[in-house]
Amino acid sequence: MATTLATPGVYSNEINGFPNSVVPVATAVPAFIGYTPQAEYQGQSYYNMAVKISSFAEFQAIFMLPNPPAPADLAKQYSPQYYLIEQKTTPTRGDYLALNGQCYSVLPDPNTIYYLYNSIRLFYQNGGGDAYIVAVGSYGRASGKPLTDPTVNVTNSNVLLADLQRGLALLTEESEPTIYICPEATLLSLNDNTTLMESMLLQADTMQTAVCIFDVIGGANPDPVLYTNDIQNFRNSTGSVGLNYGISYYPFIGTTILQSGDIDFTNLFGGDIKQLEPFVNPASAPNPTAAQILAMIQTPPANPLTNSQLQAALLVASPVYGQIINHVLASANILPPSGAMAGVYTVNDQQAGVWNSPANTSIVGAVSLPIRLSDSDQENLNIDAVSGKSINAIRFFNGQGILIWGARTLDGNSQDWRYIAVRRTMTFLEQSIKLAAQAYVFSPNDANTWAALKSMISSFLTGVWKEGGLQGASPSDAFNVSVGLGSTMTADDLLSGYIRITVMVAVVRPAEFMVISFEQQQATSG
Structure with missing residues (x-):
C-alpha cells in the first residue's frame, strides 16, 4: 500500500498470515557413476554430464542403444562374454560345469564385464525413483581372452580410475544427490579402487550432502575360508577421512535381473561357434540337429532365422546347451549390492522415514548369495577392534530368505556416527534447515x-x-x-x-x- 495517501478512498493491505517454513530435502537420490553403451538423446551427447532421470525408461532412452541395435552398433552393445575353461581339479570357488567327466569353470572375458546397467535395473526393481547418471564413457573392446583361474577377481582394463574420478568431480556442482554409487569400482585394481574410495569419502565429507555406498572387491567370488583377506584389503583401502559418510555391504548378490532371453550363443566364446560345437555336438555322441542349427548360425541361409529363434531351437536340440546357458546366467547375475541398496533406501525413506534403519528387510530380485555368513562370521564384519570399520552383512536366514543384516557406517568406533540412520538423519536436518535459512540472508x-x-x-x-x-x-x-x-x-x-x-x-x-x-x-x- 502506498505510504502517502492523497486520494480519498478505501485501501487494502495484504499481510502474510504464515511465516517462512522449512521444506524437507529429498533423502534418497543416488548418483550413479560408470559406463554406458551410449549417452545420446535427440542428437545431444550426455557423456560426462550429471543427468537426472525419474524412471528406467528414461535411462534406456538416453543411455542404451536401440533394440535391436543397428548393425554398426552391434560391437558396442552390452554383451558379456563367457568361456568354459577346463580345470584339472574340481574348483572350490566360482561356478563350474561337469561335462563328459571333465570340470569346466564358467569364466568371463574381464573386459566385457560392466555393472552400471544392471545396477540401475536393480535400483528400480527395488523401488527407486529419481536418480542422477554420470556416464563417463562407452564400453571398450573385448580382450578376446577369458580368465583362466576361478580364484582371480575380475579386473576390466577398460574401466579407468581417471574416468570415474572425473565423473565424481562433476557431482560437486550438484547438491541434490544424497548417495554416491560407483558399481564398477570393483572392476579396478586394488590400488585404483583405494584411490577412488578415498576420493569419494573426501568429497562427501567436504560437501556434507551425500553418503557413499561401497562394494567389496572379492565379494562376487569369495573364498569360503580366506574371504577375510578381501575384508581386510577393503578396510585398508578406505583411509581415515569421511568414514561416517561411507557405507559398505558384503557380499555380492545372486539376482534374477538377466533372464534366459538376455544370454544366447553370441555371449559364448566371443561368438565363436566352433568353440561351442564340441560341447553340443561332441564326436563321442553326435547331435545332427544341433549341428544343423550351428551350421545355420555360421552360414545364414537366404531367409535367416532370428537369434531368438535359433536360440530356442538350440535349447530344444541340446540339453547340454541349456545347462551351459543356465550356468552362464547364474554367473552373469551375480551383481554388486550397491544399486539394490539405493532402491531399498528409497522405499525405506518413503514408508518409514530417513531416521529408520534400512535393515532387516529383503532385496527384491536377490535369490542367492556367493557365501553364507554365520553369526560368528558377521562378528568380524560388524565390529573390528583394530580399524573400527564396520561392514554390513547380507545374510540368508531359514524361513526368511535373504536379509540386509547391518545398519552401520564405516565409522564403527564413533559413538556419534556409527549408525546409517543417524548419519542420514543429521544430513537431512542440516540441509533442510540450511536451505530454508537462506531466505534470511541480508535480513x-x-x-x-x-x-x-x-x-x-x-x-x-x-x-x-x-x-x-x-x-x-x-x-x-x-x-x-x-x-x-x-x-x-x-x-x-x-x-x-x-x-x-x-x-x-x-x-x-x-x-x-x-x-x-x-x-x-x-x-x-x-
Whole structure:
C-alpha cells in the first residue's frame, strides 16, 4: 500500500498470515557413476554430464542403444562374454560345469564385464525413483581372452580410475544427490579402487550432502575360508577421512535381473561357434540337429532365422546347451549390492522415514548369495577392534530368505556416527534447515529475524518429532534451538554480519542388540 495517501478512498493491505517454513530435502537420490553403451538423446551427447532421470525408461532412452541395435552398433552393445575353461581339479570357488567327466569353470572375458546397467535395473526393481547418471564413457573392446583361474577377481582394463574420478568431480556442482554409487569400482585394481574410495569419502565429507555406498572387491567370488583377506584389503583401502559418510555391504548378490532371453550363443566364446560345437555336438555322441542349427548360425541361409529363434531351437536340440546357458546366467547375475541398496533406501525413506534403519528387510530380485555368513562370521564384519570399520552383512536366514543384516557406517568406533540412520538423519536436518535459512540472508540482524528463524526451525523439528524422527516425550526433550545476542552471538558477530544458530537434536538410534533375560520362578501355592 502506498505510504502517502492523497486520494480519498478505501485501501487494502495484504499481510502474510504464515511465516517462512522449512521444506524437507529429498533423502534418497543416488548418483550413479560408470559406463554406458551410449549417452545420446535427440542428437545431444550426455557423456560426462550429471543427468537426472525419474524412471528406467528414461535411462534406456538416453543411455542404451536401440533394440535391436543397428548393425554398426552391434560391437558396442552390452554383451558379456563367457568361456568354459577346463580345470584339472574340481574348483572350490566360482561356478563350474561337469561335462563328459571333465570340470569346466564358467569364466568371463574381464573386459566385457560392466555393472552400471544392471545396477540401475536393480535400483528400480527395488523401488527407486529419481536418480542422477554420470556416464563417463562407452564400453571398450573385448580382450578376446577369458580368465583362466576361478580364484582371480575380475579386473576390466577398460574401466579407468581417471574416468570415474572425473565423473565424481562433476557431482560437486550438484547438491541434490544424497548417495554416491560407483558399481564398477570393483572392476579396478586394488590400488585404483583405494584411490577412488578415498576420493569419494573426501568429497562427501567436504560437501556434507551425500553418503557413499561401497562394494567389496572379492565379494562376487569369495573364498569360503580366506574371504577375510578381501575384508581386510577393503578396510585398508578406505583411509581415515569421511568414514561416517561411507557405507559398505558384503557380499555380492545372486539376482534374477538377466533372464534366459538376455544370454544366447553370441555371449559364448566371443561368438565363436566352433568353440561351442564340441560341447553340443561332441564326436563321442553326435547331435545332427544341433549341428544343423550351428551350421545355420555360421552360414545364414537366404531367409535367416532370428537369434531368438535359433536360440530356442538350440535349447530344444541340446540339453547340454541349456545347462551351459543356465550356468552362464547364474554367473552373469551375480551383481554388486550397491544399486539394490539405493532402491531399498528409497522405499525405506518413503514408508518409514530417513531416521529408520534400512535393515532387516529383503532385496527384491536377490535369490542367492556367493557365501553364507554365520553369526560368528558377521562378528568380524560388524565390529573390528583394530580399524573400527564396520561392514554390513547380507545374510540368508531359514524361513526368511535373504536379509540386509547391518545398519552401520564405516565409522564403527564413533559413538556419534556409527549408525546409517543417524548419519542420514543429521544430513537431512542440516540441509533442510540450511536451505530454508537462506531466505534470511541480508535480513536485519535483529531480534525479529532471530525470532523468525527460531520459530521456523522449531516448527520443522516439531514435525519431525511427531513423525518419530526425534526421541523424547515432548518437543523440548527432542530438540533445542538457540539464536540471539548473549546466547549464541556476541557483539562482534553483529558487527561482522553473523547470525549464529545452535540446534541440538536427540536423534533416534536403532535397536541393534536385543537382550532378553530369562529366569526360572518357583511355583507358589494358591
